[in-house]
Amino acid sequence: MPIDKTPVWRHQLTLVDREELNVDGVISLGSYDEKEVVMETEQGMMLVRGDGLNIKQLNLDQGNIIIDGIIKAISYEEAGQSKKGLLNRLLK
Template identity: 35%
Template sequence: MSDDRLRTKNYPQHEVILRNRQNLEVNGVLNVESFDAQEFVLKTQYGFLAIRGENLHIKTLNLENGIVAIEGLIYDMGYFDEGMTAGEKAKGLFSKLFR
């Protein structure tokens, strides 16, 4: 999404709080698209948010209020737009790092 598109929409506040790479709190979540012990994909008002790590599990899930809390060792996280899978986004990122 371009910055202009984000500014023109009146989305509620969206925050991502990471503490010590082990506790992640996200608000403004619309849905949990997929999850396992290594990866979560959350749909937010600002696109999909992929969280990768080790021993990940849900601590709090309240989609009515748009809140998700995840515990575990977090390696990375990033946003991607609809139509692009988390794997495609990660592949693009890593290919740029190791050229």
């Protein structure tokens, strides 16, 4: 029986004064710019929207990202939507 070597982290968010977001349980980083950061987490695709967003720290070995800037919205893609739909939206 093969052993799954994919690490499993607890998905957790810490938002400080809407200016610094620490996310645990990050699997991969999709796209990012100063208005939006897209990442895959243990709980699905997560979108962070705001102004002046900057990735302050990224450690995929530990499944952690720290984003600073003005955080305006945090949302998840619904499980029923396909990744292809998200990819098409990102490539527009």
